[in-house]
Amino acid sequence: MTTSRPGLRWLTLPLLLVAATAAAQTTEIEIGYRWLDLGGSEAMYRSQINERGGFILRAFTMTSAADSPLADRFRIDATDLGATPAGLLRLEAAKDGAYLLRLAYRAADAYSAVPGFANPLLSQGIVPGQHTLDRDKTSFDADLELIPGHRFSPFVGYSFHRTDGPGRTTYFVGQDEFRLTSDLRDTDQEIRAGATFNLGRVYGQVTQGWRDFRGREDFALDAGEASGNNTVPILGRNVTISSFSRDSRTGVSAPFTNAFVAGDVNRRVRLVGSFVYFSAETDGMENEALTGSFVSFPLGRFFNGLTETIGSRATNETWRGEGRAEIVLRDGIDFIAGYRREHRQLTGAAVIDSLFIDTVTFAGSGPGDLAELHDAKNAIERDDDTLSATISARALGPFAVRAGYSQTSQDITLIPDPSQIVLTGNASGTFQRTVRTFDTTGTYSKSGLTLGASWRHDQAGQPVFRTDFTDRDRFRLRATFGRGIYRVGATAEQIDQTNDQPGVGLDSTIRQYSGDVSVNPIEALQLRASASRFKVDSIIGFRRPETFAIESSIYAESGTSFEGGVSFLRPPFTFDVNGGRFENEGTTPFTVDRLRARVVYDFLAKTGIAAEWSRDEFVEGRATFGDFDATRFGLFLRFRP
Amino acid sequence: MTAKATGRLALLLILALVPPWAAAVAQETAGAEPIMSCGDCHEQAAAFVFNPHARGSVKEGVVANATCESCHGDGTEHMESGGETDKITIPIGRAGADATCLTCHDKTTARRSHRSGVHANSAAVNCLSCHSIHHAEEPRALLVKSELALCATCHSTQTASFRGKPFAHRLGHAGMGCTSCHEPHGRAGRQSLRITASGEIACASCHREKHGPFVFEHGALAAGDCMSCHEPHGSANPRQLKRATVAQLCLECHSPTMVTTAGSQPPSFHNISSPRFQNCTTCHVAVHGSNRSPQLLK
Numbered sequence: 001m002t003t004s005r006p007g008l009r010w011l012t013l014p015l016l017l018v019a020a021t022a023a024a025q026t027t028e029i030e031i032g033y034r035w036l037d038l039g040g041s042e043a044m045y046r047s048q049i050n051e052r053g054g055f056i057l058r059a060f061t062m063t064s065a066a067d068s069p070l071a072d073r074f075r076i077d078a079t080d081l082g083a084t085p086a087g088l089l090r091l092e093a094a095k096d097g098a099y100l101l102r103l104a105y106r107a108a109d110a111y112s113a114v115p116g117f118a119n120p121l122l123s124q125g126i127v128p129g130q131h132t133l134d135r136d137k138t139s140f141d142a143d144l145e146l147i148p149g150h151r152f153s154p155f156v157g158y159s160f161h162r163t164d165g166p167g168r169t170t171y172f173v174g175q176d177e178f179r180l181t182s183d184l185r186d187t188d189q190e191i192r193a194g195a196t197f198n199l200g201r202v203y204g205q206v207t208q209g210w211r212d213f214r215g216r217e218d219f220a221l222d223a224g225e226a227s228g229n230n231t232v233p234i235l236g237r238n239v240t241i242s243s244f245s246r247d248s249r250t251g252v253s254a255p256f257t258n259a260f261v262a263g264d265v266n267r268r269v270r271l272v273g274s275f276v277y278f279s280a281e282t283d284g285m286e287n288e289a290l291t292g293s294f295v296s297f298p299l300g301r302f303f304n305g306l307t308e309t310i311g312s313r314a315t316n317e318t319w320r321g322e323g324r325a326e327i328v329l330r331d332g333i334d335f336i337a338g339y340r341r342e343h344r345q346l347t348g349a350a351v352i353d354s355l356f357i358d359t360v361t362f363a364g365s366g367p368g369d370l371a372e373l374h375d376a377k378n379a380i381e382r383d384d385d386t387l388s389a390t391i392s393a394r395a396l397g398p399f400a401v402r403a404g405y406s407q408t409s410q411d412i413t414l415i416p417d418p419s420q421i422v423l424t425g426n427a428s429g430t431f432q433r434t435v436r437t438f439d440t441t442g443t444y445s446k447s448g449l450t451l452g453a454s455w456r457h458d459q460a461g462q463p464v465f466r467t468d469f470t471d472r473d474r475f476r477l478r479a480t481f482g483r484g485i486y487r488v489g490a491t492a493e494q495i496d497q498t499n500d501q502p503g504v505g506l507d508s509t510i511r512q513y514s515g516d517v518s519v520n521p522i523e524a525l526q527l528r529a530s531a532s533r534f535k536v537d538s539i540i541g542f543r544r545p546e547t548f549a550i551e552s553s554i555y556a557e558s559g560t561s562f563e564g565g566v567s568f569l570r571p572p573f574t575f576d577v578n579g580g581r582f583e584n585e586g587t588t589p590f591t592v593d594r595l596r597a598r599v600v601y602d603f604l605a606k607t608g609i610a611a612e613w614s615r616d617e618f619v620e621g622r623a624t625f626g627d628f629d630a631t632r633f634g635l636f637l638r639f640r641p
Numbered sequence: 642m643t644a645k646a647t648g649r650l651a652l653l654l655i656l657a658l659v660p661p662w663a664a665a666v667a668q669e670t671a672g673a674e675p676i677m678s679c680g681d682c683h684e685q686a687a688a689f690v691f692n693p694h695a696r697g698s699v700k701e702g703v704v705a706n707a708t709c710e711s712c713h714g715d716g717t718e719h720m721e722s723g724g725e726t727d728k729i730t731i732p733i734g735r736a737g738a739d740a741t742c743l744t745c746h747d748k749t750t751a752r753r754s755h756r757s758g759v760h761a762n763s764a765a766v767n768c769l770s771c772h773s774i775h776h777a778e779e780p781r782a783l784l785v786k787s788e789l790a791l792c793a794t795c796h797s798t799q800t801a802s803f804r805g806k807p808f809a810h811r812l813g814h815a816g817m818g819c820t821s822c823h824e825p826h827g828r829a830g831r832q833s834l835r836i837t838a839s840g841e842i843a844c845a846s847c848h849r850e851k852h853g854p855f856v857f858e859h860g861a862l863a864a865g866d867c868m869s870c871h872e873p874h875g876s877a878n879p880r881q882l883k884r885a886t887v888a889q890l891c892l893e894c895h896s897p898t899m900v901t902t903a904g905s906q907p908p909s910f911h912n913i914s915s916p917r918f919q920n921c922t923t924c925h926v927a928v929h930g931s932n933r934s935p936q937l938l939k
Binding site: 047061072073080084088114122192229230248262284286312316352378417427429431443463468489493512516532540541557561563580582584588592 | 690751757864
């Protein structure tokens with residue numbers, strides 16, 4: 001799909017202006033073409049990798065310093081613009097003591113069409129799933145700081161984000177799901193202004209910003225999808241849809257204030273305070289019309305059409321305040337203590353005006369249209385209070401130690417609309433939870449040997465969600481040794497979490513191990529290899545919805561990763577080869593093989609050629625709908641004028 | 642971006658290069674007055690004009706000696722001795738970073754703290770473990786190597802997950818890296834995650850449409866956060882969920898048992914042995930929140 005990229009146009013103008021003023025500069029460009037040879041599932045390849053064939057600006061860098069009235073330095077970076085899944089163009093220009101300007105443009109493809117995701121028809125071999133998207137994400141950020149480094153330095157900023165493009169989704173109506181096409185265009189803009197102040201012992205920053213989100217999505221019935229996922233008659237009636245249209249508009253206005261101040265009371269005591277206030281208000285409007293043959297159990301009727309108009313409004317008010325003291329007990333030994341409170345209040349209301357057309361009861365009586373007006377209201381209030389204290393000794397010769405304690409108390413009140421409640425007693429009410437955390441870390445480093453160990457223990461009261469732990473331990477060990485041409489490292493991590501409460505029985509363990517080694521037999525040559533393994537085992541009781549029997553939800557993953565590579569850098573010739581394999585067993589078995597090779601030869605002092613070859617192979621353990629084998633080859637010219 | 646747009650961009654970049662290149666050549670051929678400076682012996686001093694530490698001290702393309710001396714101390718004896726290395730300060734390790742880097746870079750903000758951060762200056766991890774003032778492979782932030790490779794030095798299990806698992810954030814593309822979400826100078830735990838200017842979780846920087854506010858917000862978001870359901874470091878699930886299948890993730894919360902917890906109401910009598918009900922989001926498409934449907938159906 002092709003869409004305009006407004007950020008790019010804005011970025012090239014300052015690029016030309018600033019470049020023209022430069023005196024001393026370094027520049028590198030790498031530009032070329034890539035070919036793609038793809039076998040297997042293109043949908044899965046694009047969902048995971050999406051590196052395409054075509055022209056690519058692989059890299060562009062320009063750094064310049066000059067003594068000009070306009071700018072005394074600037075830097076431009078561009079990477080992966082063109083037939084890539086994501087690209088970036090960044091510019092930084094500054095005049096010392098006058099201004100600092102940063103511009104950034106990013107473009108990314110959001111593509112997903114996985115065969116097995118949201119696909120009730122996979123067993124029939126129908127791919128991809130019913131939820132797919134092919135969208136462009138574009139963002140542009142601009143930040144200008146005036147008289148940086150002065151006692152008072154104002155700044156302004158602007159951000160633009162846009163997501164647009166087609167997609168497919170489903171809609172549940174009349175006891176069946178129907179596939180829809182959608183056309184989305186979301187735009188989010190943010191402007192911000194503020195000032196940094198530095199009065200010596202007291203410094204800080206205040207930002208006032210406004211965010212504005214505008215979302216538009218239009219839906220239509222996908223071609224050939226009139227019969228829906230369910231082909232079995234319901235109460236003797238085939239559920240089908242013959243026409244459908246929906247347009248949906250959303251606007252969010254969100255002013256925010258963000259401030260912090262820090263002050264050195266003396267050489268040993270520093271106080272820091274911060275405050276964030278965020279108030280967002282959503283206005284939504286939607287119109288929908290459909291015809292067909294449907295069933296409604298809540299109404300106890302068949303119906304042949306529906307028109308619906310929805311107006312909605314939601315507000316979210318959040319603030320967070322924090323204060324902390326950083327105290328130097330003696331050189332290299334610090335004590336930090338603080339308190340933080342966060343409050344969030346959400347209220348929402350929607351008026352849903354529905355007209356069910358041509359209805360009749362299941363018994364065949366009472367024909368006619370049926371109007372339904374639903375005035376829904378919803379509220380959530382949440383408070384989080386956190387007390388924390390940490391002592392850190394970072395200069396005990398080769399040792400460093402840190403230990404901390406924190407306590408977070410949550411108070412959450414949920415007041416959902418009655419229409420959201422399936423069973424009374426669980427969906428609403430006040431939930432309170434306190435988590436006490438102790439964590440400690442120690443390191444030792446001497447003569448090329450570094451050892452590190454950390455342990456974190458969380459102990460919590462009543463869970464808010466079923467999957468919340470009551471006890472959790474996290475351990476991490478890391479050792480590295482480097483001497484001469486060798487460097488080796490090993491890491492082990494384990495997370496255990498449990499909730500022994502009757503009816504829950506959560507018991508989860510995650511273990512990860514890795515080892516890596518690198519050798520530099522000569523300065524220009526590096527050989528490296530790493531291996532890692534992870535294992536996840538989780539079990540929790542759950543109630544099977546169709547039988548209401550308690551069963552166990554078991555999740556297991558066991559993955560092994562091997563990677564290795566060789567690099568040789570001796571201009572004019574350099575090469576880098578990397579390979580890796582990731583095998584996953586358990587609930588979702590698959591194998592990923594990746595190979596990368598890049599060779600560069602500078603046949604002139606400032607000109608060279610780069611060749612890239614890569615291969616990605618993905619093999620699913622059970623179904624084979626998503627398997628792919630992709631080989632890419634690229635040739636690039638390199639200039640350093 | 643289309644190939645046409647890339648071509649236009651390349652043309653603009655080439656046009657941008659010509660004037661400064663010509664200016665540089667002209668200056669070189671005219672010859673410059675020799676200036677006694679650190680750069681007379683140290684070639685790296687010439688490249689230092691582009692270093693952020695040289696800001697405000699570059700005159701006629703030369704870095705003032707005072708800039709070098711701010712980290713290396715008075716260089717007079719070193720120069721007079723003909724370059725003896727024991728007559729100049731070379732910052733190394735924690736002590737070197739304490740004496741140089743932290744004399745300027747010790748500002749504490751709402752999120753970052755060099756004193757108490759997870760990467761606070763110590764013998765094992767110090768400023769110079771990650772930053773190289775003169776030999777940075779990654780010029781932005783003067784990192785000793787590319788951000789992903791640097792973080793992988795210690796956080797190898799997370800890197801393996803990013804590289805190996807089929808669905809993960811595209812690190813290394815479009816400027817996305819570990820520090821897009823993590824503040825390396827931040828404090829421990831959740832305090833090391835970045836927040837937006839409006840104080841929201843880092844995920845909201847890119848996934849703005851997921852943050853509402855919604856009339857009907859999913860409880861997992863209201864009482865938890867994105868990580869209640871998602872695994873940002875890579876997943877076997879196309880939506881980077883913590884479980885391979887959607888139904889398993891949902892049902893672990895949405896199950897009424899003896900304990901009263903938020904959201905533990907069941908999906909009403911759905912037969913999850915049928916493919917129609919094995920993926921909850923086939924119908925509950927607005928799983929992050931909705932302004933239109935109490936059951937998050939649209």
